[in-house]
Amino acid sequence: MTDTATATAAPKGDLLSKFDDTIQTRETLLASGVTDPFNLVMEKVLSPTRAICNGRDTILLGTYNYMGMTFDPDVIDAGKQALADFGSGTTGSRVLNGTYQGHKECEDALREFYGMDHAMVFSTGYQANLGIISTLAGKGDYIVLDIDSHASIYDGCKMGDAEIVPFRHNDIEAMEKRLKRIPEGAGKLVILEGVYSMLGDVAPLKEMVAIAKQHGAMVLVDEAHSMGFIGENGRGVAEEQGVIDDVDFIIGTFSKSVGTVGGFCVSNHPKFDIMRLVCRPYVFTASLPPSVVATAATSINKLRHGANKRAHLWENSKRLHAGLKELGFELGTDTPQSAIVAVIMPDLERGAMMWEALLKQGLYVNLARPPATPANMTLLRCSLCAEHSAEEVETILERFERAGKATGIIAG
Amino acid sequence: MTPAEVDTRIRALIEPFNKKDVAITDATTFQHDLEFDSLTVMDFVAEIEDEFDIIISMNQQAEIETYGQLVTAVHKLQDS
Secondary structure (H helix, E strand, O other): OOOOOOOOOOOOOOHHHHHHHHHHHHHHHHHOOOOOOOOOOEEEEEEOOEEEEOOEEEEEOEOOOOOOHHHOHHHHHHHHHHHHHHOOOOOOOOOOOOOOHHHHHHHHHHHHHHOOOEEEEEOOHHHHHHHHHHHHOOOOOEEEEEOOOOHHHHHHHHHHOOEEEEEOOOOHHHHHHHHHHOOOOOOEEEEEEOEEOOOOEEOOHHHHHHHHHHOOOEEEEEOOOOOOOOOOOOOOHHHHOOOHHHOOEEEEEOOOOOOOOOEEEEEOOOOHHHHHHHOHHHHOOOOOOHHHHHHHHHHHHHHOOOHHHHHHHHHHHHHHHHHHHHHOOOEOOOOOOOOEEEEEEOOHHHHHHHHHHHHHOOEEOEEEOOOOOHHHOEEEEEEOOOOOOHHHHHHHHHHHHHHHHHOOOOOO | OOHHHHHHHHHHHHHHHOOOOOOOOOOOEOOOOOOOOHHHHHHHHHHHHHHHOOOOOHHHHOOOOEHHHHHHHHHHHHHO
């Protein structure tokens, strides 16, 4: 045990005492007087890019709402109609009473979007990773994955009981070395992400997928942060780098570009449909409400024709990245690689100060801190939206400049 | 390779990671005595894996708390 126990002595056997260090860190941060960065309430949401926070009109720059579909009139109408026609919820599992017409239509929309044979919709993106990974790779199998993989990927690995072999972030050689050392005959699954959400950097999928295939591994790519935006048809980084046909399973989410909630897996594997019966996080939970799958299906169908929005989103990302760099901020990537621009803060205290200074000027970004971040970094993570206007991006840069100078993070 | 040889090679590998020059015995723990964070663990494990051409999966890492346990585990792994 550590000797930095909190002042309030816990009774013996208190199972929550293992979180004392976390409680301490949080108390220290709040004692400095900053607004709690993990307890923000949006009183009103005006659009994909604007909300009222603490009574103030605020530009949203930390929502993952990349394509701005949350207020699309067709999407809203589809949701209202489904709510009226099918009710507020399914009250059941997909394999019992929880599959409605809308769930099938949503899976049809996904198959069409990706040009793949099979699609399976889960209640969240987290459950999609948890379910698919734990069902594919079991005891005795090996999972080779990037060390910076999302929590849902790690949890899926752990639940499946496979041997977990991480390699250094985006390091092709480190990945290959580990694949070579796996015992002959063992099942192998390589797990990669298209865009890594903390720094907004992209994986070298072209090389990695080829190497995985050379070593007889199956490949799963999580394209949560690239769907709708990256690739000619918005299918993600695997499409952009020309390797989508070699990817066995693509995992995605409805809670980013699609603009609602839910998760999915698409695949061309001929036996894929058996997953519906053997995947516990799919079977033992209630399916998505009819209104959610209706909004998702409508949104996915519209995203197929989103080339103009994609182009504008790229412009926003490039401008924000260049502008922040020019102001002297340290960024997570040298070049803009996705719709995420991560600004590196010197430490949690100053990161929270900067976050608050931005919020008081009417700009919301995500404050990300360890253990979610790589290398124990504190980040102000900005995610752009295709609905941010060019003028809004300039306003965002002005607010960053003022807050950066006021907190001493950039030279004033 | 004998356990003693494995020990000698790991001792050499650990040196750059042992920032506080902690005297290492079989009972030395990585988390508390050496204060390795998750990043240091990853780098250190990668060095050992490359040196001995083995895999130490995260499942196996979870069972290894002390230096002595590591030497035993590596000796076993490079033998198999």
